[in-house]
Amino acid sequence: MAARMGRMLTSRTLWRGVASILIFLVLWEIGSRSKQWMAPEMFAPLKALLGALGFKKDYLPWIGTVPAPSGVLAAWLEVVGSAGYWQSWYMSFFRVMGGFVAAMLVGIPFGLMLAVSRTANGIFFPTFEVLRPIPPLAWVPASIIFWPTQELSITFVTFLGAFYTIVINVLGGARSIDVRYFQAAQSMGSSGWDIFRRIILPGTLPSIVVGSAVGMGITWEVVVAAEMISGGGSQQAGTGGGLGFFIWNSYVGGSYEQIVVGMISIGIAGYFSSELLRWLGKYVTPWLRVR
Amino acid sequence: MTQVSPAAARPTVQPGEIVVTGVTKSYGAAGRSKDVVRDCTFTIERGKLTVMIGPSGCGKSTLIRLLAGFERPTSGTVQLDGQPVTGPDRDRLVVFQETALFPWMTTYDNILYGPRARGEVTRETLDFAEFLLNKVGLQEFRNKYPLQLSGGMQRRAELARAMINNPRVMVLDEPFRGLDAMTKELMWEYYSRLVEESGRTNFFVTTDIDEAVFLADRLLVMSNIPTQVRAVVEVDLPRPRRLTDMVESDRANEIKREALSILHAEAMRSFARGSKAAADFVEAYLKRANRA
Numbered sequence: 270m271a272a273r274m275g276r277m278l279t280s281r282t283l284w285r286g287v288a289s290i291l292i293f294l295v296l297w298e299i300g301s302r303s304k305q306w307m308a309p310e311m312f313a314p315l316k317a318l319l320g321a322l323g324f325k326k327d328y329l330p331w332i333g334t335v336p337a338p339s340g341v342l343a344a345w346l347e348v349v350g351s352a353g354y355w356q357s358w359y360m361s362f363f364r365v366m367g368g369f370v371a372a373m374l375v376g377i378p379f380g381l382m383l384a385v386s387r388t389a390n391g392i393f394f395p396t397f398e399v400l401r402p403i404p405p406l407a408w409v410p411a412s413i414i415f416w417p418t419q420e421l422s423i424t425f426v427t428f429l430g431a432f433y434t435i436v437i438n439v440l441g442g443a444r445s446i447d448v449r450y451f452q453a454a455q456s457m458g459s460s461g462w463d464i465f466r467r468i469i470l471p472g473t474l475p476s477i478v479v480g481s482a483v484g485m486g487i488t489w490e491v492v493v494a495a496e497m498i499s500g501g502g503s504q505q506a507g508t509g510g511g512l513g514f515f516i517w518n519s520y521v522g523g524s525y526e527q528i529v530v531g532m533i534s535i536g537i538a539g540y541f542s543s544e545l546l547r548w549l550g551k552y553v554t555p556w557l558r559v560r
Numbered sequence: 561m562t563q564v565s566p567a568a569a570r571p572t573v574q575p576g577e578i579v580v581t582g583v584t585k586s587y588g589a590a591g592r593s594k595d596v597v598r599d600c601t602f603t604i605e606r607g608k609l610t611v612m613i614g615p616s617g618c619g620k621s622t623l624i625r626l627l628a629g630f631e632r633p634t635s636g637t638v639q640l641d642g643q644p645v646t647g648p649d650r651d652r653l654v655v656f657q658e659t660a661l662f663p664w665m666t667t668y669d670n671i672l673y674g675p676r677a678r679g680e681v682t683r684e685t686l687d688f689a690e691f692l693l694n695k696v697g698l699q700e701f702r703n704k705y706p707l708q709l710s711g712g713m714q715r716r717a718e719l720a721r722a723m724i725n726n727p728r729v730m731v732l733d734e735p736f737r738g739l740d741a742m743t744k745e746l747m748w749e750y751y752s753r754l755v756e757e758s759g760r761t762n763f764f765v766t767t768d769i770d771e772a773v774f775l776a777d778r779l780l781v782m783s784n785i786p787t788q789v790r791a792v793v794e795v796d797l798p799r800p801r802r803l804t805d806m807v808e809s810d811r812a813n814e815i816k817r818e819a820l821s822i823l824h825a826e827a828m829r830s831f832a833r834g835s836k837a838a839a840d841f842v843e844a845y846l847k848r849a850n851r852a
Contacts, residue, residue: 457674471664
């Protein structure tokens with residue numbers, strides 16, 4: 270373990286990653302401050318050039334309007350102690366996990382059923398394929414009407430975000446299992462439940478892992494948008510309603526630094542969710558990490 | 561079920577005999593169907609190693625699916641010891657081209673797949689599994705996944721996975737295809753020793769004439785599509801066989817020439833009918849003839 274940590278600290282990949290993030294932050298800071306720095310007279314020709322190109326003249330295009338990382342850090346330090354900020358984290362995480370776990374619990378058996386049963390496939394697949402192209406966000410209004418609480422409606426929309434991806438991946442994965450595995454298993458006297466448990470299930474696991482990882486990404490996209498549209502459960506006064514609502518609230522309140530704080534928080538939350546899934550994925554498919 | 565004496569790790573081998581009579585297999589819709597195998601008749605003799613050789617794409621794999629029971633013949637019968645073959649069963653086990661080891665199971669779990677599926681895991685079976693692991697030299701690789709094994713090890717693991725079920729006939733579909741030349745030759749010696757020791761009926765399909773002559777007791781030379789047996793060559797070379805002996809043996813070369821001339825004639829006939837597989841075969845044959 271210690272040796273592994275040591276190798277990690279000396280690995281070029283790690284330092285490249287650190288350098289990449291640092292350079293990004295520095296360029297961002299420079300871009301944001303360009304408005305102040307470009308005030309002196311010597312920048313007049315450059316400003317004129319930018320103006321001729323159609324940009325506002327007193328700062329670098331686009332990036333000049335974005336709050337600087339130093340400002341964002343200051344804003345983050347301000348909110349990091351407040352319960353509302355962590356409440357937003359908690360609520361978004363809760364909804365993502367709720368929707369995602371529900372999507373796994375329903376999607377994996379459903380996908381497997383579509384794969385193994387021709388009858389089930391005939392009955393359910395056409396409807397599934399008609400509903401699948403509907404973007405989860407298009408479900409927001411209907412979902413608010415259908416479900417008794419706002420919490421449930423947001424969770425339902427995040428569920429949809431992951432559900433279709435998981436089902437399609439499970440179905441595709443189960444279908445692409447080499448026919449020789451079935452033939453070999455049958456020859457050796459295996460059938461029915463035994464084939465399902467020892468061939469189909471492990472054969473589909475890699476696709477389940479991939480489908481879940483993609484589904485998790487979509488879940489984060491969906492939860493934030495759903496929170497923004499639905500007002501994030503604003504009836505719970507004073508606590509805010511998820512990171513999406515945190516961003517929206519900051520926008521309405523005119524705190525641009527806080528918008529970026531919210532965005533980065535989502536980035537970090539998404540990263541940790543994916544890491545967790547990757548780790549779980551490796552754990553359940555040990556035969557793939559050998560070589 | 562046969563009784564297994566508790567002391568012996570190895571269950572008694574009961575070699576079977578497969579009789580194929582007038583088998584035709586066609587694919588495609590009625591009226592436009594195409595015969596892949598037509599009126600094919602041969603016997604896989606009890607306790608012998610029968611090798612089937614024919615140009616690639618000549619319908620050998622179709623025949624194997626019929627023997628294994630994955631498919632039914634359009635007409636004709638396949639019988640094992642007088643009983644018609646109606647579906648896949650552990651008494652006719654297939655070792656596939658490339659490898660069909662389950663990638664998500666370790667060597668040991670792969671080998672025990674059959675007994676576990678049938679709920680026959682007893683002390684004797686576990687002893688037999690150990691015996692087989694030793695036999696195929698994979699004792700140290702029992703907890704490795706197939707991806708961690710070399711090509712040769714994978715084939716050996718697969719032989720063990722088939723043998724633990726003590727089938728009456730083992731069917732091998734170009735099992736050593738894709739191995740490098742050295743490994744392949746090692747596998748021939750290795751496999752023929754296994755067959756000699758077990759006395760089991762083996763049916764081995766290949767496109768490689770050297771492999772065929774080295775391994776076979778009887779050689780079935782096949783025609784192009786639709787598949788039929790063109791000739792049966794008895795390979796009366798002494799056992800145990802070694803590669804070095806085979807290279808120097810006049811009798812082995814004679815048999816090889818005999819089989820090749822039949823294959824050649826067959827290819828020429830198909831070539832005249834414009835078969836692409838035959839063109840490939842003629843090219844390969846001419847290369848080999850020049851080398852000899």
